[in-house]
Amino acid sequence: SAVISQKPSRDICQRGTSLTIQCQVDSQVTMMFWYRQQPGQSLTLIATANQGSEATYESGFVIDKFPISRPNLTFSTLTVSNMSPEDSSIYLCSVVGRLGGGYTFGSGTRLTVV
Amino acid sequence: AQTVTQSQPEMSVQEAETVTLSCTYDTSENNYYLFWYKQPPSRQMILVIRQEAYKQQNATENRFSVNFQKAAKSFSLKISDSQLGDTAMYFCAFKAENSGGSNYKLTFGKGTLLTVNP
Numbered sequence: 149s150a151v152i153s154q155k156p157s158r159d160i161c162q163r164g165t166s167l168t169i170q171c172q173v174d175s176q177v178t179m180m181f182w183y184r185q186q187p188g189q190s191l192t193l194i195a196t197a198n199q200g201s202e203a204t205y206e207s208g209f210v211i212d213k214f215p216i217s218r219p220n221l222t223f224s225t226l227t228v229s230n231m232s233p234e235d236s237s238i239y240l241c242s243v244v245g246r247l248g249g250g251y252t253f254g255s256g257t258r259l260t261v262v
Numbered sequence: 263a264q265t266v267t268q269s270q271p272e273m274s275v276q277e278a279e280t281v282t283l284s285c286t287y288d289t290s291e292n293n294y295y296l297f298w299y300k301q302p303p304s305r306q307m308i309l310v311i312r313q314e315a316y317k318q319q320n321a322t323e324n325r326f327s328v329n330f331q332k333a334a335k336s337f338s339l340k341i342s343d344s345q346l347g348d349t350a351m352y353f354c355a356f357k358a359e360n361s362g363g364s365n366y367k368l369t370f371g372k373g374t375l376l377t378v379n380p
Binding site for chain 1: 305312367
């Protein structure tokens, strides 16, 4: 299965600022996914990032707040813009294995907005 | 839309004993995949086991096995010989088989916090 390096592992940010999270995969993958896990909650899909096209966002998430880049088949970034304390969460990237295979996740970014 | 329900927010078990975590789901799809993920305090999501809906045989991975009841839409996880390292949040997840669009999306339950006591 793929190995994902996600950075940073954690950060404390001031409200109103932006943070960019990076995910690097050790193999080429077509689709990458970005999830949010609010404190004590389950994972919620933010968007699907396809190389060469705009990301597809889930209901409740918009590009202005969570812009995503996918410049090649091994790398993606998620930016959390104009942060507020409500954005304090763990953010995880994920890639899908062979069809039906399990998904591999990055180690997550714990974001605290103060 | 699919939904995944884990009715046990927390469970505990003594080391070396067996515990079963419950998961039910709702879908109109006929072909799909079900997963159990483990998330220890390190936050890393680790795939524990997966089941293809078209397979009648229950999946097994060492101490972990599932009881998949397709008609009842039930997918429970049994952990045998529990170890202290099994302490984690466990998430049940669903994915439709058909490729394309939102069918690649994983839908997660709310999770069950399992504590293994020495």
